[in-house]
Amino acid sequence: xxxxxxxxxxxxxxxxxxxxxxxxxxxxxxxxxxxxxxxxxxxxxxxxxxxxxxxxxxxxxxxxxxxxxxxxxxxxxxxxxxxxxxxxxxxxxxxxxxxxxxxxxxxxxxxxxxxxxxxxxxxxxxxxxxxxxxxxxxxxxxxxxxxxxxxxxxxxxxxxxxxxxxxxxxxxxxxxxxxxxxxxxxxxxxxxxxxxxxxxxxxxxxxxxxxxxxxxxxxxxxxxxxxxxxxxxxxxxxxxxxxxxxxxxxxxxxxxxxxxxxxxxxxxxxxxxxxxxxxxxxxxxxxxxxxxxxxxxxxxxxxxxxxxxxxxxxxxxxxxxxxxxxxxxxxxxxxxxxxxxxxxxxxxxxxxxxxxxxxxxxxxxxxxxxxxxxxxxxxxxxxxxxxxxxxxxxxxxxxxxxxxxxxxxxxxxxxxxxxxxxxxxxxxx
Numbered sequence: 001x002x003x004x005x006x007x008x009x010x011x012x013x014x015x016x017x018x019x020x021x022x023x024x025x026x027x028x029x030x031x032x033x034x035x036x037x038x039x040x041x042x043x044x045x046x047x048x049x050x051x052x053x054x055x056x057x058x059x060x061x062x063x064x065x066x067x068x069x070x071x072x073x074x075x076x077x078x079x080x081x082x083x084x085x086x087x088x089x090x091x092x093x094x095x096x097x098x099x100x101x102x103x104x105x106x107x108x109x110x111x112x113x114x115x116x117x118x119x120x121x122x123x124x125x126x127x128x129x130x131x132x133x134x135x136x137x138x139x140x141x142x143x144x145x146x147x148x149x150x151x152x153x154x155x156x157x158x159x160x161x162x163x164x165x166x167x168x169x170x171x172x173x174x175x176x177x178x179x180x181x182x183x184x185x186x187x188x189x190x191x192x193x194x195x196x197x198x199x200x201x202x203x204x205x206x207x208x209x210x211x212x213x214x215x216x217x218x219x220x221x222x223x224x225x226x227x228x229x230x231x232x233x234x235x236x237x238x239x240x241x242x243x244x245x246x247x248x249x250x251x252x253x254x255x256x257x258x259x260x261x262x263x264x265x266x267x268x269x270x271x272x273x274x275x276x277x278x279x280x281x282x283x284x285x286x287x288x289x290x291x292x293x294x295x296x297x298x299x300x301x302x303x304x305x306x307x308x309x310x311x312x313x314x315x316x317x318x319x320x321x322x323x324x325x326x327x328x329x330x331x332x333x334x335x336x337x338x339x340x341x342x343x344x345x346x347x348x349x350x351x352x353x354x355x356x357x358x359x360x361x362x363x364x365x366x367x368x369x370x371x372x373x374x375x376x377x378x379x380x381x382x383x384x385x386x387x388x389x390x391x392x393x394x395x396x397x398x399x400x401x402x403x404x405x406x407x408x409x410x411x412x413x414x415x416x417x418x419x420x421x422x423x424x425x426x427x428x429x
Contacts, residue, residue, distance in 0.1 A: 007055035008084060009162065012076060013091035014103050015062035015386070018119040020044075021149045022091055022158075023059040051163050055086075066106045067211070067253075068218035080112055081203055081222075087165050088112045089158075094124040094131060094146070097272055101264035104140065108175035111204035114142045115165050117158060122148040128275035135271040141173045174204045179259050182252060185240040186213060192233045193223075212237040214253040290384070296391045303384070307375050315368035322367060326360040 011019045027046030044059035060079060061072035068074050080088065090107055092100030097118070107114055118131060137144040145161050147154030179186060189209040203222070211219035212234070223230045241252050248255065290299050333356045337349040379385045 007050060007053055007086045007162075008058070009055055010058045010060055010079065010085055010088045011091055012060045012080070012088050012103075012107065013062060014064050014093070014100060017062065017091045017093040017100060018149060019059055019062060019091045022089070022117065022119065022147070023057060025149045025152070025155055026159075027057050050159060055162075064103060066110065067214060067216050074218065080107075080110060085112060087115055087162060089115050089117055089162070091117045091119050094118045094121045095127065095129070097124075097131065098261075098264050098268040101267050102260045105175060105177060105260050105263060108140065108142070108173060109177065109204065109210060110207045111174040113165070114173065115161055116140065116142055116144045118144060118146045119149055121146045122151060122153065130273045132271045132273075136267065139267055139270060141175070174206060176206055177259065177263055179210075179256060181248060182213060182244065182255065185237075185244065186210065189213065189233060189237060189240070192236065193227075210256065213241065214256055215241060215251070287387070291387055291390060296387075300388060300391050303379075303388075307372070307379075311368055311372035311375060315371045318367035318371075319364050323364060326363055330356050330360060 011023055013019050023044060023046065026048050028048070045056060046059075047054055047056050049055065058079070060076045063070070063072045063076050065073055066077045066080075068077070088107060090104050092104065104114075104116060116136070118133060118136075121131070124131060131146070133144040133146050143161050143165060145154060145158050147158055149155060186206075186209045189212060190205050193205045193208060208219060208223060212223070220230075220234055223233065227233075244252050244255075290296055330353070333352050334349075337352050338346040340346065340349060376385075379388075
């Protein structure tokens with residue numbers, strides 16, 4: 001099959017926006033799962049036919065940004081930069097339009113061929129929210145489709161929009177957001193980058209300038225590989241970052257993130273109408289408590305302690321009921337293997353007893369891990385996990401980490417602390 005007959009489409013969006021549902025609806029059973037090279041992040045790919053042409057669909061990991069703070073962000077960004085993409089379908093949760101548009105603005109800044117899919121539009125409608133897709137389309141400069149893929153609503157419209165976008169003229173739109181006090185430095189950095197590029201780069205110069213100003217180390221590496229000699233641009237960036245931080249009292253990345261949030265709020269306000277409520281929505285009132293500047297960290301510590309207490313302390317107590325059965329299994333193996341002599345133990349007996357002891361040591365922790373991952377699933381489904389990331393983001397950024405790093409830290413802390421429980425208990429006496 002000729003390359004020009006292939007259509008490569010990427011599904012990009014934030015976590016829990018319905019990307020997987022759209023991916024399943026487009027590809028059906030024609031899917032495969034693997035790992036992205038060098039990381040353990042899942043790679044979901046499948047194919048379908050659009051107007052008789054084979055289209056490969058790649059479901060990119062859900063991510064809130066396009067920096068290099070997490071494996072998901074690096075995988076998504078590297079694929080968008082390196083792959084010969086026909087189209088990127090940006091899936092947005094219509095219920096959380098403002099939050100979803102912050103990611104859309106980053107895609108537009110990158111300059112990828114874009115199509116916006118407002119998914120879960122039925123849930124937004126049930127809440128009394130109306131979204132004018134035509135107004136949003138005019139503001140963004142790219143097509144906007146309304147779908148509810150769980151019920152199949154809008155699937156045909158999405159397929160037609162993909163085909164029209166693929167057959168139309170080049171669809172790369174680069175949005176230039178106004179970053180206020182950072183604009184002079186960004187414009188000078190763009191000018192310096194344009195002088196270094198002898199061929200058309202795979203990335204937008206505006207996007208690269210913003211990423212450099214955000215202090216993205218991998219963006220610096222990408223610029224070095226693409227341009228060869230980029231030392232003066234990088235030195236200028238570091239000087240500009242230092243001057244801005246001294247004059248404004250905050251880092252450029254925080255300032256840029258706030259600017260994107262304001263721009264997304266303005267865009268959402270122009271196309272979205274919400275019902276007039278007598279009070280704040282219940283979810284907003286809950287967020288006001290668990291994301292509070294003072295109460296939020298205290299609630300987070302309480303949740304982490306509860307996670308540890310239920311999974312490790314109480315889970316360890318359950319092993320008192322499971323261990324006798326595992327001990328009987330060892331006794332059975334001991335009975336079936338050759339009996340030991342006066343001096344030596346048969347090899348078969350040593351091997352099977354060692355194997356049984358190893359298996360028992362793993363099975364003994366099943367109650368603990370069953371409770372632990374069950375509680376983590378509850379945290380994810382309840383929506384508290386992204387709020388944990390929000391609460392910890394500012395603190396972890398000081399150590400070069402993203403707020404999403406809180407989950408592996410919680411798992412590591414619970415695991416290390418939990419391993420100490422049997423040791424402490426065994427030392428009593």
